Amino acid sequence: MKSLSKILMPSLAIIFFFFTSCTQDEPVGKEEFGDNLAVIEIGPILNDLLNRQMEGDIPACSDEVPTFAQIMLTHELGSVDVVVPILADDSGLFTDYDEELAIPVPDGETTTEVSLTDFMVYAEEPGAEVMPIWVAPKEGSDYENFVNDPLPIVFDLRAGSKKYVPVEVLCFDDRDVNLYGYQFFDLIPKELYEFCVFVNYCTDNGRHYTGNYNLSIDYLMGDEVTNLYDGESPLTGNTEEDDSGDWYADPLCLAIPAPMYGEADTDIYLRVTVTLTAWDDNYGDPAGEYSEIIELSWNDVQAYFGDDDTIDFEHIFFNCGDDPTQDCPITEEDTDGDCVPNEDDVCPGYDDEDDMDGDGVPDGCDACPEDFGDPLDGGCPVQDCTGDADGDGINDCDDGCPYQAGPESNNGCPEQGGDYCETAYMEGDTELNTLANANRWGWAERYQTGIDGDSESFDIWAGAGQNDTSKGEHVGTAVISVDDDDITLVITLEPGVSLNELHVNLSEDAPSGNSVFAPGQYNLNDEVSPSTLTYTWDRDYSDDFYIIVHAVACY
Template structure:
């Protein structure tokens, strides 16, 4: 169980448990000496952030509020206690203040008594009507018992004349995309969880696809021991219409999983996910056969689902479908226009299967100009000496470009000008990736300017060196403002300080460009009307309000 995982974390740190049989000069500020027939309890909260977007439940949301009061409920052989006490802090951490209610009487004739801590809640202000706790200690049998070392009730013995410190782990729910820290009485106990998401399809023997319902189990594999984390979890299902006349759907099922907890290598298998198809009467009925998929994950595998933009991909499971989906395995939708089961926003080669790559050069065959020859992704998948590409988009063919991966003017053989400037290919960032307009694995954008959506004027960023359209890898070099006044289109380029243009190419068309009008900047249709030293232009058009524009440059900075 997760309890064992948490216990491992606790024992990996320096854990100090203070038990006093009598008062000494080392006891914490705010405590008082008990008599021979009394035993005093002080409780130190171990603050433990809990990250799980699917499991808010009864755990309060984390906040920056400072723990100030603890509500404590406990029972002992001579009665029970329900008391609110202040929380103090010293160099060792947090602890509850002395309170007469926590001086536990010892039965006559005995030297010890058994005490059971049943409830423990932490507040930022004195509890009262409308005041909610900021931390709570989970109980056995709750959804959260496996995320702490010792869920309530905590049972312990007290000796007469003693003072006992009891560590209590308390949880809050932190849904932010940040690192997690837990503040405990003695030391740091971080519990970091990550999301793992699953989506499934079921195919009939005739090949018809359905959104699937299923049961999911997740086990932590610890040598010969199997620790169950989840059992029988299933997705939220429904219909798009209240009267069930629409489409049946199942949301991706997302659960919290830990990183490796026992010093496993990143490549070691530590999680086993079992997904079993279940019946769905209103959708596909009750399948004649049983279907189950088992996924074994290392930490490297888990991290493959994480994206740089703080999003996460789901594991897509196909029951009774081909093991390797090809074009047509998924229905054509607005999000997946070629039906290859890869959403268009992630599709490297729209209209083709991204996984087909005969020469293993990283360019899908459908967008590889040389599909049988290992080549450069920046050169359309062709060897650079084939003289058919322009890897740095500076207008010079690679076989005559002395610097094929650094943009530069033709006057300097395609190399950056001397003087220390960095010169890079630059594009105005529009709403249409160039590789969706022509089959080539190249970066850059076009803007489909639509007056109804964009208005009479709109400003766009210009990025240099943003390979694969990843602006986080590029340099912001300026902006381009496009304005519409009846039939006139005005472009005004504003460069960032220290930026100059060595080249400027612009293509303007009523319909979406293709071929060389996309990837050959030297052939753009407005090139004979512009130059790199002029940054403001006005053109008259004779077509509808909508148009496509590509702005390409070589920017030095």
């Protein structure tokens, strides 16, 4: 045990309190309360044990004067965490009155049980860089045997009374923080930073899994080691309630301090130990025992700091060789680990950034990954005869109008005359082929409140190939209105026009990929129906937004 050369605290009248080992009830004095409240007053008793200090068994005391106490307790109706001044009289030290220490007694009861869980004494008001001078040790700690009654202290309060509770404390040395039974950061008021870990495990045949693990972090001070965390594990789960989906482990992020004892920026001061554990539901027992130790200097810690207050992960691969394929953690929000959230994922299970031919279709979902093609044809050129862009059941190579649905009897083109259906779009200010690279007509509207105002009307055109409205049919109008966070869409159809399909995409940012050219994947499709023509949606972003209204109009 490290013994520091400090000036000993005079015992003064504190010896009087040392022999006062029981709590006392007395009627409430100057504070007036109803019958359902009881007041607590705590008296810190310094157990200085001079001979044990000299032997180095417990920390020596300083000459700092106690002026504040931090008190944490629980009771039947809640909890308290409060800082109060410390007063003194001829009898010794005691905490000042505070409303937080007026404890309610449950209705219909005359007493309530209270548990004092944490008690620290300070020479100045607690805050940044202010450490306690005395601490009450807890049960199970190295220092519990140096006091008669370690925390927690459990006692009953009677309604309408004030209870004095004596609490034995020991002098505090921050290098022995764990010996009092508290978490490191409960007593060390340092600015903290996040350190985040994610683990992958690979079987011997090369299959990747999200890994489960135990993590510990130690603060290194020469030959002395202070444990900050031990046995921490990530939150794990499955993306489906019946466990039929993907297993995930959220990145584990823990608070760590900057160097506290004058270490240079290049000095190693933290040691992180990560040990892979079994995961029965995912990969079972690992093929071997895997553990990794990471030693960090302050320069190393700062290297994790990203732009815009982000934190980079420490990504650990166990048994994955020298060429790990995962770049992002597999989480409930990104089940394929391609760094694209599920809701924005164009090609689930593959990296959306891999697009050799640049046609907007990720290679993992591109039937022709080396040939520029149309997203609606699986990423292949129309002439490759692999798709049906307009969904009319006729292969594009055999379809006289591959981007307009029509019957086979009319060569896949809309019939001119009689009842027939055509693709229709609301005419906005942005052509779809400027948002994604494909040969497809249609529009999006970038609605700007500062320009379009609170309401604006837009035409709906059917069969306007190449965005040429002179070739199309005017089938209705769409009125968009904005009222605070509400966006309202009202569609009015021309006489004799009905909708067979309706698709709507609404986003803060400009859409891309399938969010442009695949109406079946628009993000509001689950909320719209061709039989309903009025909608209101709530948004949580700025005044500007993009909206695409697509339909199949019949007339």
